[in-house]
Amino acid sequence: MKNRTIRAIVAGLTATVMAVAMAACTPKESDDTxxxxxxxxxxxxxxxxxxxxxxxxxxxxxxxxxxxxxxxxxxxxxxxxxxxxxxxxxxxxxxxxxxxxxxxxxxxxxxxxxxxxxxxxxxxxxxxxxxxxxxxxxxxxxxxxxTKFFYYNEEMVNAVGATEADLATWDGVLAVAKKIKEAGLAEYPLAWSWMQAEAVICDYGQLLGAFGGDFTDADGNLAVNNAVGVSTLAWMKQTIDDGLTNPASTTFLEDDVQKALAQGETAFGLNWESTLVDANDPDQSVVAGKIKILPTPAGPTGLRPGINxxxxxxxxxxxxxxxxxxxxxxxxxxxxxxxxxxxxxxxxxxxxxxxxxxxxxxxxxxxxxxxxxxxxxLRPTVPNYNSASDALQAAIQAALVGSKTPQQALDEAVAAAAQ
Amino acid sequence: MSKTPAVPTRKRRWRHSQGFFAACLLAPAILVVFGIIIYPIIQTGVYAFTDVRSAMHPKGPFVGFGNFSKAMTSNRFWSSMGRTLYFTIVSTAAELVIGLGIAGLLNAKIRGRWLLRTVVVIPWAIPTIVNGALWKGIFHAQYGSLNALLTQLGILNSYKVWLGTPWGAMNMVIIADVWKTVPLVAFLLLAGLASIPEELYEAAKIDRAGRWKTFWSITVPLMLPAISIVMILRVIEAFKVFDVIYAMTRGGPADGTKTIAYYTYTTAFSDQNYGIGSALAYIIVIVIALLSAIYLRALRRSEMSLI
The missing domain is CATH 3.40.190.10 (Periplasmic binding protein-like II)
Incomplete structure (x- = not known):
């Protein structure tokens, strides 16, 4: 009798638990909603x-x-x-x-x-x-x-006697960045989202476009290991070596770049549309009203495409x-x-x-x-985009942290993407 | 007229037997284990031998060991394995050394020992993903508390990018993992320490053995079974490291923290290559199974040594 009671209780409990579990897994639609x-x-x-x-x-x-x-x-x-x-x-x-x-x-x-x-x-x-x-x-x-736009701290730019017109090209940006660094206004005037993520591909792509390059060749294969692709990456690395780019950029996503701008720690950064409002929001920014937006600067070819x-x-x-x-x-x-x-x-x-x-x-x-x-x-519109991007992200970072030359890194990325 | 009692049928006997009762109790657990362990293992096995890209197309042509051979001929596989090995060896060694020290401290008869034990366990209570996010914040080059502390103390002149190089980032991830796991190691070793008879230490004292001699001649030999068990247990866990890397570095910079578990994840889900991803998962399972066999053997030996 006693055993029966225990069995009944256990059976009841088991049934209840299972019923509750099943009910929890079933979407509740009490009416026509x-x-x-x-x-x-x-x-x-x-x-x-x-x-x-x-x-x-x-x-x-x-x-x-x-x-x-x-x-x-x-x-x-x-x-x-x-x-x-x-x-x-x-x-x-x-x-x-x-x-x-x-x-x-x-x-x-x-x-x-x-x-x-x-x-x-x-x-x-x-x-x-x-x-x-x-x-x-x-x-x-x-x-x-x-697309990514070019954001700058107007106060810092004006303080070194520069104007918006000086920021129309990447050469101009670097020249102003040097002045800002020399004036001690920012230790690293440039911040980028170069973490091992899609963000680094977006920044690289935008620069690649400005330098007159493209991700793929006529057959749609990744071809960034050509002269333009390599010189773009070498340019990025050089800005770190010259002390103009924050070396922490290799750990930054777009949010970090936005914070660096909003905290007045950097003068320039590429970022998406919403940064204009967020970096100028007094609740988030110590330089509210001073962060301005421009289209991405042009490269030596005069081109200035933004990453899509x-x-x-x-x-x-x-x-x-x-x-x-x-x-x-x-x-x-x-x-x-x-x-x-x-x-x-x-x-x-x-x-x-x-x-x-x-x-x-x-x-x-x-x-x-x-x-x-x-x-x-445009980044390549191919079904295996993610694996190609993954290889390219690692390659770009390898060059940026100095463990490979830009040419070596991009050769490896292209070979990996072709597999 | 007396009534002859009805002979219970086999079905009736089964329904009232202890076996039926046990089956009722075990059924929910069996269902759960099948659903979240057995079925995924079988399904992953099927994927590993077929050319499947996505879970939306779970049926693909049989490719034999093709996925295994593709996975193992990739440079990224071997470099992930190398990094996993480095992570496993360094983190396990650090956890054992620090854990043994803390276990000794917790075993000492000092005032407020209960408080010490409570405080030590806190890192272990923090979920791994939260621990990763916490250390990511601490190591942040711009806003991290580590840079702030070291520059205010005058140890650093300018901020250091702790997660900025492949080797540096790997070691920072190890620190985060060690910080979280040391309490577990310490408590497991504490159990071993507490089981050493006090008389042995008293006898060593009478024989005027120094602390160092006592440690090497009594503590270490008697702790060896416990140390070996904890070591293998930690090696198994460290080999599977994923969440702390996901939260802190996402495998970067330059793949510097991409361990085999993380590489498996990106292959299967980010690259949508379920076939090769499943083969990689099975390679991990085989390595873990081998380590588990060693663990069970060590466990049996330690049980024998206690008898």
């Missing part, structure tokens, strides 16, 4: 507060849909999308411009070409429109064009709520919504750039964007 899970990044671009505000506004207009947002750092975004894909955890994911080829060939996100309005090709900026395309098909909706850092919103293949997810994406990327937040991320839409109500919110940014978005350099 659809809950969408969306994955965003908490870094450059729109802030978490801005995205939350957009989503709450969407929910207010669409009572049947709730959107639960998850935020991760850019560095964690790709792997989170990959690992969550089989389970269909997310209905909306944020994609970098370098991922559509990989995610299309591995069936991680769906083809939305049929949902595209043909007018968008004219209505959107060229740098934004092509963001989610691979092999002639669209795998998401652009969430805005993006646009992003898109896509729908994972295993999402159960494709139509609802697309509706949310259309809202988020729509002109009305984007025009409200141009300082976080400039809009997709051409007409926004001539609307004073939009450009007036950030005139400096739009002035720089006019040049910055006109010419961008």
């Amino acid at each position: 659809i809950t969408l899970n969306a994955l965003f990044m908490q870094q450059a671009g729109y802030s978490q507060e801005q995205i939350d505000e957009m989503l709450r506004a969407y929910e207010a207009d669409n009572p049947g849909i709730k959107v639960k947002a998850t935020y991760v750092s850019y560095e964690a975004l790709h792997d989170k999308i990959v690992t969550s894909a089989p389970a269909g955890t997310y209905d909306i994911v944020l994609l970098d411009v370098i991922w559509p080829a990989e995610f299309a060939t591995t069936n991680i996100v769906i083809d939305v070409t049929d949902r595209y309005d043909p007018a968008w090709e004219q209505d959107m900026l060229g740098g934004a429109y092509g963001t989610a395309f691979y092999d002639g098909k669209a795998y998401g909706m652009p969430w805005g064009p993006s 850092g646009a992003m898109a919103l896509s729908i994972p293949t295993n999402s159960k709520n494709v139509d609802a997810a697309w509706d949310v994406i259309l809202y988020l990327t729509g002109k009305d919504n984007q025009d409200k937040y141009p300082t976080g991320w400039p809009p997709n839409w051409v007409s926004s750039y001539s609307d004073p109500a939009v450009t007036g919110q950030a005139p400096e940014l739009f002035a720089a964007a006019e040049i910055g978005y006109a010419d961008t350099i």
Whole structure:
């Protein structure tokens, strides 16, 4: 009798635990409300507060849909999308411009070409429109064009008798940087995001474009070990050796560069659009109002392309709520919504750039964007981009920390990418 | 008229047996173990022998040992192995030496020993990923507390980039790992120290043996079984190091902290090459299995020595 009681209790407890566990794993849908899970990044671009505000506004207009947002750092975004894909955890994911080829060939996100309005090709900026395309098909909706701009501390530049015009070329930037260092205004006038991450590829790419180079040859193979690619890397290393670049740049991401600017520790840095607001925010910056924005300086060839850092919103293949997810994406990327937040991320839409109500919110940014978005350099749009990028990141760093010559390092990167 | 009791059926007997009761108790645990250990091991094994790029296309052509051979002919594999070996040897050695010292201190009959034991355990209580983020902050070249402290004390003239070179970054990661793991090592060794009979030390004192002599002639020999167990346990853990590197350096600079576990992760998930990533995972499993076999043997020996 006693044993029976114990057995009954144990059986009951086991059943309860399993029932609770199963209930916890099952999405709760008490009514007709659809809950969408969306994955965003908490870094450059729109802030978490801005995205939350957009989503709450969407929910207010669409009572049947709730959107639960998850935020991760850019560095964690790709792997989170990959690992969550089989389970269909997310209905909306944020994609970098370098991922559509990989995610299309591995069936991680769906083809939305049929949902595209043909007018968008004219209505959107060229740098934004092509963001989610691979092999002639669209795998998401652009969430805005993006490139790295050149930020400078106006007070430091003026203190050495220089002006904005002196910062139009990289030679000019280095000349002003030397004066700032000699004047003791900054120990290291330049800070870069050269950590072993995609960030270092973006900075290298932007300089590579200014020096007249490209990532790939005519056949689409990585070809940065040519004269231009090597001299670009040698230039980067030289700025460290000359004491102009903060040697800690090899451990910096974009956030660190922004902090260095905001703390008045550095005079110059490349960074994304949102830095203009953040580095001038009195709550985050001791030099609020003194950080100015310019298009990226030109190299010896006179070219000044910015790295294409646009992003898109896509729908994972295993999402159960494709139509609802697309509706949310259309809202988020729509002109009305984007025009409200141009300082976080400039809009997709051409007409926004001539609307004073939009450009007036950030005139400096739009002035720089006019040049910055006109010419961008693309990273290779190939399915194995990440492994090539991984090899190139390590190679660039090996040259920057002096363990290999730029030529050796880039030769190895090209050989590794070809495997 | 008397009623003949019904003969219990086999099914009925089974439902009332202790075996059934045990099965009920074990079922949830078996389900969990199967779901999070057995199934992934089998699935990874399948991936390791097939050409699979993504989990969204889990079926690929059988390639035999092709993934293993591709993985093992890569320069990056061997350099990751070399770095893992360096990390494992240096971190384990440091943890054993410091852990033994702390264990001796915790074993001493001093006032406030309980407080000391409580304080020492704190680093072990911190999650590894948090520990990594903490040390990343400490070593930050611009805002890190280490640079601030050393420059204020006049030891450094200018800030040092602690994570700026491959070799330097690896050693900083080792420091972070040692700081977190020493308490565990110390407490395991403390258990060994506490089991040494006090009479042996008293006899050594009577024989006028010095502290050094006592340490080498009594403490070390009697602690050897415990030390070898802790050493193998730590070697196994150190070989798998991942989270502290993910939080502190992400394998950089210039791949300087890319250990084999981190290399496996990037191959499988960042590069989406599940086939080779799974082969790499199995190579790690084989090495760990060998180390575990040595560990179990050492454990058995130590049990024998106690009998």
